[in-house]
Amino acid sequence: MWAAIGRLQRELIERRKLLTPEDHKSLMLTAAIIPAPKFLAFAAMVGYRVGGIWGAVGSSVFILLPGALLVIAACILTGTASEHPALVTIQRYVGLGVIGLLVGNSVRMFVGDGIDRDSILFGLLICLGIPTYVILYEGSLIIAACASLAFGSLTIRDYTRPGSADVE
Amino acid sequence: MSSNASLLVEILAVIAFSTLFSMGGGNGQLAIIQDYWVDPGILSPALFAWAYAIGNFVPGPRCSFVAGIGYFLAGFPGALVCLVGISIPTVLGASLAAHWHDHLKRYVALFIPASGFVIAGMMLTAGTGLALNITIDPVEYLLVALIVLGVWLKSWDPGVVVLCCAGIGVLIHLSG
Numbered sequence: 250m251w252a253a254i255g256r257l258q259r260e261l262i263e264r265r266k267l268l269t270p271e272d273h274k275s276l277m278l279t280a281a282i283i284p285a286p287k288f289l290a291f292a293a294m295v296g297y298r299v300g301g302i303w304g305a306v307g308s309s310v311f312i313l314l315p316g317a318l319l320v321i322a323a324c325i326l327t328g329t330a331s332e333h334p335a336l337v338t339i340q341r342y343v344g345l346g347v348i349g350l351l352v353g354n355s356v357r358m359f360v361g362d363g364i365d366r367d368s369i370l371f372g373l374l375i376c377l378g379i380p381t382y383v384i385l386y387e388g389s390l391i392i393a394a395c396a397s398l399a400f401g402s403l404t405i406r407d408y409t410r411p412g413s414a415d416v417e
Numbered sequence: 418m419s420s421n422a423s424l425l426v427e428i429l430a431v432i433a434f435s436t437l438f439s440m441g442g443g444n445g446q447l448a449i450i451q452d453y454w455v456d457p458g459i460l461s462p463a464l465f466a467w468a469y470a471i472g473n474f475v476p477g478p479r480c481s482f483v484a485g486i487g488y489f490l491a492g493f494p495g496a497l498v499c500l501v502g503i504s505i506p507t508v509l510g511a512s513l514a515a516h517w518h519d520h521l522k523r524y525v526a527l528f529i530p531a532s533g534f535v536i537a538g539m540m541l542t543a544g545t546g547l548a549l550n551i552t553i554d555p556v557e558y559l560l561v562a563l564i565v566l567g568v569w570l571k572s573w574d575p576g577v578v579v580l581c582c583a584g585i586g587v588l589i590h591l592s593g
Contacts, residue, residue: 276515279514279515280511282514282526282529283507283510283511283514284436284437284438284439284506284510285436285437285439285503285506285507285510285511286436286439286478286479286480286503286507287439288477288478289478289480289503289504289507290507290510290511290514291511293507293508293510293511293512294511294512294514294515296511297511297512297515297516298515302508302512305508305511305512305515306504306508309504309507309508309511310500310504312477312478313477313478313480313481313500313503313504314500315475315476315477316472316475316476316477316478316481316484317475317477317481317483317484317496317500318484319471319475319476319481320468320471320472320475320481320482320484320485320488321484321485321488321493321496323471323474323475323485324467324468324471324484324485324488324489325488327467328489334590335586335587335590337463338586338587338589338590338593339583339586339587339590340463340464340466340467340586341463341551341586342560342582342583342585342586342589343466343467343470343579343582343583343586344462344463344466344467344547344551345551345553345557345560345561345564345582346466346470346564346578346579346581346582346583347466347469347470347547347579348466348544348547348548348551348561348564349544349560349561349562349563349564349565349567349568349578350544350564350568350575350578350579351447351540351541351543351544351547352540352541352544352545352561352565352568353564353565353566353567353568353569353573354444354540354568355537355538355540355541355544356537356565356568356569357568357569357572358533358534358536358537358540359533359534359537360569361533368530368534371531371534372533372534372537375531375534375535375538376534376537376538376541377538377541378538379535379538379539379541379542380538380541380542380545383452383542383546384542384545384546384549389452390448390449390452390539390542391434391449391452393538394438394445394448394449394535394538394539397531397534397535397538398528398531398532398535400531401528401530401531401532401534401535402527402528402530402531404531405530405531405534
């Protein structure tokens with residue numbers, strides 16, 4: 250992502266002069282707080298600045314399309330060989346890797362750049378409460394997530410966790 | 418409404434909703450996808466992990482893996498609907514934020530401190546749920562634990578992790 254950000258920076262600020270360096274920085278920060286994938290949100294915000302709502306639509310579609318087409322192509326190719334024992338073994342180990350990635354990223358996200366002492370109890374309650382409720386009690390993930398977000402917004406305040414924004 | 422059309426509507430709704438849990442750059446949408454389609458057995462855990470793994474290799478946002486999820490669920494229309502589903506909340510949120518940046522900032526700021534913990538909990542749920550859907554040997558738990566430590570302490574790149582795991586899979590297949 251950061252390689253693409255550098256290229257966008259050169260293109261938008263230095264070459265085309267569509268944004269100032271301050272605008273670029275501000276949009277990057279704002280993209281991290283929008284409930285959407287960070288890079289996609291950044292592209293949509295730049296598109297909005299340049300061409301309004303259609304600029305946002307166009308930029309998000311065109312930044313998503315090349316990767317998505319490659320994903321679909323790879324899924325089609327692997328789909329045709331899905332019964333092959335070699336692919337089944339590879340998929341199994343990739344699955345194990347994804348489990349490690351999810352749990353590892355979860356720990357990274359929890360720790361961030363260090364946990365505030367007042368927040369750790371509520372954070373731990375939220376972080377362990379969601380899987381406990383969903384897996385052990387077969388509860389709804391949506392309800393758990395929304396309730397935790399509401400609970401967290403009331404109990405955890407004025408604490409920025411900049412490290413967490415790097416996890417994508 | 419035919420069952421295919423209702424599946425596409427469901428995909429659109431779930432993906433659009435799951436996008437809201439990408440706040441702060443975290444991938445909370447994985448947990449929603451797993452909760453809706455992997456746990457009930459609609460999508461196999463291997464294909465779910467496979468689509469996510471491929472998403473780490475392609476250029477652009479990693480969230481493009483949702484196209485693979487959509488393809489496995491409903492073919493090309495499913496992939497297209499996933500892309501629309503992820504774009505709608507993003508475009509709306511980005512446009513609102515770009516337009517009313519100063520007004521919205523204070524409301525969004527209320528949820529930001531807690532969002533990291535919520536997304537961490539959701540990713541933990543997704544990882545645990547996926548592990549429960551795959552039979553894992555004790556030795557394989559060691560591999561998972563090593564990856565967890567590597568990602569946490571050394572910030573291992575997801576693409577490298579996926580590539581190494583695929584390499585291990587190839588070696589295991591050749592040796593067995």
